[in-house]
Amino acid sequence: MELKQLEYMIQIAEDNNITRAAEKLFITQSALNQQLLKLENELGTQLFVRSRNNWHLTQAGAIYVENAKRILLIKKETYNKINDLLEIKEGTLKIGLTPERGTDMFAAIYPGFYNKYPKVRIEPLEMTVKEQQHAISQGNLDIGFVTLQPAQKTKDAYIPICSEEIILCVPRTHPLSHLGGRLGEPLPEISLTHFAEDSFAVMRKGSTLREIYDDLLAEDDISPPILLETRSCQTLFEMVAEGICCSVLPISYASSRSNVSFFSLPQHPVWEIAASYKKDSYLTQAAKELIALCTEYWERKMSELR
Structure with a gap:
């Protein structure tokens, strides 16, 4: 089982379209289709129901993609744990930011983060709270910085930052x-x-x-x-x-x-400002540092209003 193959199938499933998936993966559609046919031949069953504009997973495809995500998450967490053990401050963090206030916060705290982790690349994504929660549940977001009420919390993990x-x-x-x-x-x-x-x-x-x-x-x-x-x-x-x-x-x-x-x-x-991540997943030292900087930012912000 090739890890690249797992990524390919996940991308097709997310886009419901092999052409769009190929564009995002930076490979030709024919090459991606060959990978899919090779895998389906190996498994002895189709993974996707094909149509002109909307591909969707078969029952076997849903099983494959669900477990492909788990395998890639295990790989990612394994590398993250080893990097932290060896104090290798490298990697990528995908974070969710609420529109307006989230981007303002990130602009304020990023210089401090960069000073400590210059080789950790952050991919900030401006998303609503519900979009962040969905992305976290799918393993597509490392941390979500959200504002919400207790009733809006999902089964994922939440680190309280402050209430407003x-x-x-x-x-x-x-x-x-x-x-x-x-x-x-x-x-x-x-x-x-x-x-x-x-x-x-x-x-x-x-x-x-x-x-x-x-x-x-x-x-x-x-x-x-x-x-x-x-x-x-x-x-x-x-x-x-x-x-x-x-x-x-x-x-x-x-x-x-x-x-x-x-x-x-x-x-x-009141609403709660919190950092959220997938339950039972591993938080890297870089992620913890980012959350700490976010907490300091909001503590200063709230103290100025008192």
Whole structure:
């Protein structure tokens, strides 16, 4: 059994198309097809049901690909453990970053990581939390840096980094803004029911923050009008700062240098910032260092808001 052959079959299965798989593997389609036919002849059965635009695994193919991933993971972990034992600081880390905040964090911590592990190549991938969780479960991601609630956790491993409060932000022009507070001070508490008729800027459906927002509305039995849906928490805050609408967002996106009043909510919603990886898989020293740097980053970030 050749390890390259395992990689080939996995790529075809992931793309459901031999042409796209060949392009990603940097080999010709005919060469990849020959490898597939050779393997199928060896096994005595087809691994894929062929169609023009959509290949899919047969029952035998599903068994083969599932175990091919396990074999490659064992190989990877074996090399990682030996490299750590011999203090060989080389390799590759595929990490998942949430849009916006994840990339900002990575830009801040990477210089420190590079100083310690200059020969470890990092492949940062901007992905939603659910996309990261799927990639981790498939063995396609070494670490995911995610923000989520406990109910959203999968069976994979999670290392808590910190928790972050979700707060209400309203323009200073709002009639109730005088009741609000400023960052760095204990925030006054107020119910969203007082803002049931106000327009809100919210995250798009499918995001962790949108799930938190929808749960808050359901608990208060209200449905404020939605002015804007976006993928950017920074955009949410800017909309409030411009006096256009209200919003519920993580406290780290708030700025004291703005025309915004801040409130705590009675439910005291928070989300957890965590590092996630496949359960029972081996975390290299380089991976642990990256997580440590991420933890330091968020500890500084949160202390600045207190």
